[in-house]
Amino acid sequence: MLRKLVLLFFVGISMFAQEVPKEKQVYKEGSIEVKSYDYQNLALLLQPKDETVYVVNFWATWCAPCIKELPYFEQLHENYKDKNVKVILVSLDFPKKAQSNLLSFIKRKKLKATVVHLDDPDANSWIEKVASEWSGAIPATLIYDKNQKKFYEQAFTYEELENALQLLLKTN
Amino acid sequence: MRNFKMAATVVLFGLLTAFGVKNAVSGYQIGDMATDFKLKNVDSKMVSMADYKDAKGFIVIFTCNHCPYAVAYEDRIIALDKKYKKLGYPVIAINPNNPEVQPQDSFELMQVRAKEKKFTFPYLFDEGQHIYPQYGATKTPHVYVLQKTKAGNEVKYIGAIDDNHSDEKAVKTKYVEAAVDALLKNQEVATKTTKAIGCSIKA
Numbered sequence: 001m002l003r004k005l006v007l008l009f010f011v012g013i014s015m016f017a018q019e020v021p022k023e024k025q026v027y028k029e030g031s032i033e034v035k036s037y038d039y040q041n042l043a044l045l046l047q048p049k050d051e052t053v054y055v056v057n058f059w060a061t062w063c064a065p066c067i068k069e070l071p072y073f074e075q076l077h078e079n080y081k082d083k084n085v086k087v088i089l090v091s092l093d094f095p096k097k098a099q100s101n102l103l104s105f106i107k108r109k110k111l112k113a114t115v116v117h118l119d120d121p122d123a124n125s126w127i128e129k130v131a132s133e134w135s136g137a138i139p140a141t142l143i144y145d146k147n148q149k150k151f152y153e154q155a156f157t158y159e160e161l162e163n164a165l166q167l168l169l170k171t172n
Numbered sequence: 173m174r175n176f177k178m179a180a181t182v183v184l185f186g187l188l189t190a191f192g193v194k195n196a197v198s199g200y201q202i203g204d205m206a207t208d209f210k211l212k213n214v215d216s217k218m219v220s221m222a223d224y225k226d227a228k229g230f231i232v233i234f235t236c237n238h239c240p241y242a243v244a245y246e247d248r249i250i251a252l253d254k255k256y257k258k259l260g261y262p263v264i265a266i267n268p269n270n271p272e273v274q275p276q277d278s279f280e281l282m283q284v285r286a287k288e289k290k291f292t293f294p295y296l297f298d299e300g301q302h303i304y305p306q307y308g309a310t311k312t313p314h315v316y317v318l319q320k321t322k323a324g325n326e327v328k329y330i331g332a333i334d335d336n337h338s339d340e341k342a343v344k345t346k347y348v349e350a351a352v353d354a355l356l357k358n359q360e361v362a363t364k365t366t367k368a369i370g371c372s373i374k375a
Contacts, residue, residue, distance in 0.1 A: 060240075092369055122335045125335075127369070138371070
């Protein structure tokens with residue numbers, strides 16, 4: 001019975017892993033490109049793979065505390081990009097403003113970490129899936145790999161952010 | 173087989189840690205009695221729920237000037253007040269933000285915004301940020317529907333106004349309206365809590 005269950009589990013995982021996230025839309029200007037997903041497809045994109053550690057930050061260009069901590073995520077990306085750490089910045093900018101505000105912000109700030117856009121207005125259907133303890137306030141950050149997941153509904157300093165990442169790296 | 177079992181245990185353990193429920197309980201839960209307040213309105217008069225002798229309950233909304241989500245809901249908040257004030261459930265809006273952290277949410281700018289948008293409801297300033305933590309509000313907008321009972325103002329719904337912040341025309345479920353409609357019919361509120369994205373409260 002256990003064997004069957006485990007087998008079923010692995011079959012399930014491998015089927016899931018093969019699914020490719022489909023974007024709703026691609027915002028583009030010059031060399032800057034941001035893919036926009038609904039939650040279901042974003043979840044596929046955020047699915048942990050291999051030994052990679054994911055640092056996923058939920059933010060928006062109009063969110064002051066988000067903008068303040070964004071350089072720390074960039075710094076973390078720079079310092080850990082060769083260490084199997086993937087920083088993904090999930091923008092919650094309003095779809096109507098994504099083309100204008102989000103792209104120009106990425107250009108102005110020369111963001112290097114991956115930016116994707118989440119366009120799924122029925123937030124009640126997905127907030128709990130991101131993290132059961134998330135109230136919905138931004139900024140919010142997930143740090144996880146295939147074994148562990150930590151959620152933070154707060155703004156970080158660089159030191160706090162690096163400590164949070166180290167906490168996960170150490171316990172592996 | 174032994175290795176397989178071990179692997180299974182490791183995977184299961186991983187899943188449990190990864191998706192384990194870790195819900196920090198703070199602020200009000202459904203069924204709690206909400207505290208009254210005495211806060212300054214944009215007309216400089218103090219407002220409490222106790223002032224509303226004839227109300228059957230309240231739609232308390234933590235909201236503010238600066239947050240785009242709050243701004244996106246302003247017209248819908250006015251509509252809620254217009255519809256439900258006469259039925260006994262007036263809107264009371266409270267700005268929980270500290271203007272030292274978020275200058276756009278100062279009392280003076282609240283007065284400006286209330287006038288511009290012709291708010292039909294009190295827009296109160298949570299001076300010193302004492303009220304919102306008791307409710308457990310974490311963001312703007314964050315709604316609490318209260319029903320007046322003999323024991324106090326009972327929390328009947330916590331969460332979002334509806335299920336689409338960015339496009340009012342695409343709204344499928346109006347959570348607050350459904351909650352108040354149920355209370356008006358002496359029925360159980362079907363969806364008691366929802367979550368929405370919002371701006372973190374600036375304390």
